[in-house]
Amino acid sequence: MADPIRVLLACPQEAASLDLAAHRRNGEQLQVVGSLKRGEDTFEQCGRFSPDVLLLDVDTLEGNAFQLTKRLVLEHRETAVIFMSSSKEPEDLRRAMLAGAAEYLIKPTEAESVAAAIYDVIEVRAERAGSDPSPRLPVATPAQCKVVAVASGKGGLGKTTIAVNLAACLCTGTESTVTLLGLESGDCGVLLNLAPKHSIAELSAALDEVDLELLEGYATKHESGLTLFTASRGSLGGEASVVTVDCALHVIRLLRESRDYVVVDTPLFQTKQEMVVLEAADEIICVTSSWDLLAVRNTKLFLCMMPEGCQEKTKIVINRADRTDMIRDTHIQKTLGMDISAVIRNDAKVVPKSINVGTPFVVGEEGTSVAQDMVQLTRLVTGSVVAAETHKRRAFKLFG
Numbered sequence: 155m156a157d158p159i160r161v162l163l164a165c166p167q168e169a170a171s172l173d174l175a176a177h178r179r180n181g182e183q184l185q186v187v188g189s190l191k192r193g194e195d196t197f198e199q200c201g202r203f204s205p206d207v208l209l210l211d212v213d214t215l216e217g218n219a220f221q222l223t224k225r226l227v228l229e230h231r232e233t234a235v236i237f238m239s240s241s242k243e244p245e246d247l248r249r250a251m252l253a254g255a256a257e258y259l260i261k262p263t264e265a266e267s268v269a270a271a272i273y274d275v276i277e278v279r280a281e282r283a284g285s286d287p288s289p290r291l292p293v294a295t296p297a298q299c300k301v302v303a304v305a306s307g308k309g310g311l312g313k314t315t316i317a318v319n320l321a322a323c324l325c326t327g328t329e330s331t332v333t334l335l336g337l338e339s340g341d342c343g344v345l346l347n348l349a350p351k352h353s354i355a356e357l358s359a360a361l362d363e364v365d366l367e368l369l370e371g372y373a374t375k376h377e378s379g380l381t382l383f384t385a386s387r388g389s390l391g392g393e394a395s396v397v398t399v400d401c402a403l404h405v406i407r408l409l410r411e412s413r414d415y416v417v418v419d420t421p422l423f424q425t426k427q428e429m430v431v432l433e434a435a436d437e438i439i440c441v442t443s444s445w446d447l448l449a450v451r452n453t454k455l456f457l458c459m460m461p462e463g464c465q466e467k468t469k470i471v472i473n474r475a476d477r478t479d480m481i482r483d484t485h486i487q488k489t490l491g492m493d494i495s496a497v498i499r500n501d502a503k504v505v506p507k508s509i510n511v512g513t514p515f516v517v518g519e520e521g522t523s524v525a526q527d528m529v530q531l532t533r534l535v536t537g538s539v540v541a542a543e544t545h546k547r548r549a550f551k552l553f554g
């Protein structure tokens with residue numbers, strides 16, 4: 155007989171009535187390996203028991219079930235998480251699925267239906283096991299923190315869109331700790347459907363006293379595990395406060411101590427002095443466009459104004475690429491004197507929709523071509539592909 159399916163119960167109210175061992179299917183059997191009490195550390199206990207299935211009552215859980223599930227999916231891949239909830243809200247179901255839950259059961263539940271759900275989940279896992287292409291990005295976690303600044307020489311080219319999706323892709327596709335630092339406005343919050351309560355601009359007055367612990371109080375957590383620090387409070391109408399260069403540099407210095415990746419959505423620089431922030435980055439993604447000469451011209455001016463040493467760590471990324479674009483890659487490369495490292499296509503449906511629902515498209519629409527372009531850019535950032543491989547795709551994927 156096959157080994158029993160190991161089930162860990164994190165549902166104190168239902169545990170007594172769930173006689174799962176009595177329900178068999180096709181010679182398979184369920185074994186309850188443990189039953190957690192209210193308040194017990196579910197993540198830690200999963201490490202201890204390594205169950206095949208965690209039955210999680212989200213109503214009694216002390217903590218955020220979505221974040222817990224996300225962590226489990228990343229760090230205990232062997233465990234499938236089944237949600238038990240009294241909520242019928244489609245939004246809760248959506249968030250559970252996004253976090254990586256394998257099944258969502260609405261309470262009250264009976265032992266028979268719970269057992270059936272467990273067998274179904276295990277069956278699907280077994281089917282996938284042979285052909286599961288890992289969604290994770292290889293060579294993901296850098297030995298030291300990597301700070302990536304997303305910048306451009308002109309507004310509206312997609313700097314924030316790329317910064318948010320890059321951060322989300324790093325966070326969901328790797329086991330890394332990722333922070334997004336929105337220096338310009340509240341736009342990062344909008345794209346993540348978050349309304350930060352604090353602006354890091356508030357720290358400027360007494361920077362000497364700001365340590366990592368104090369800074370963490372200014373973080374807004376996203377369900378993906380990503381943390382956001384922003385110049386602006388509130389998602390709508392939140393005034394964007396100006397973050398001084400010193401404040402930005404101090405925050406980046408502190409984040410370096412505790413994160414694997416820091417993605418900075420930089421402001422549109424007005425002066426050379428503001429550009430000092432770029433010196434703090436390990437890599438700069440310079441977003442441009444092949445739409446018209448203004449984008450190319452302003453990108454050139456931006457590259458020329460950069461502090462010394464910054465151009466060497468800059469990668470040129472064309473965003474919103476479309477078959478109707480008039481400026482050729484060769485022209486852009488010649489004008490900028492740099493190669494194009496990656497291309498993100500224009501998708502007038504997926505991108506605005508993802509902004510409007512507040513879910514990065516690399517998470518909500520990961521199967522789409524524009525999301526795959528972002529995955530390629532993310533691979534470039536993690537170092538798992540080289541620029542030439544990323545850019546080569548344009549010829550046959552965009553215009554093929």
Ligand SMILES: Nc1ncnc2c1ncn2[C@@H]1O[C@H](COP(=O)(O)OP(=O)(O)O)[C@@H](O)[C@H]1O
Binds near residue numbers: 306311314315506
């Ligand atoms: N790849 C893309 N395809 C389609 N629309 C895009 C794409 N990237 C960005 N956009 C759109 O361009 C607009 C400007 O993007 P945004 O990220 O705010 O630019 P920036 O931060 O550079 O000002 C947004 O309305 C967004 O929907």
Ligand SMILES: [Mg+2]
Binds near residue numbers: 313314338341
């Ligand atoms: Mg922006």
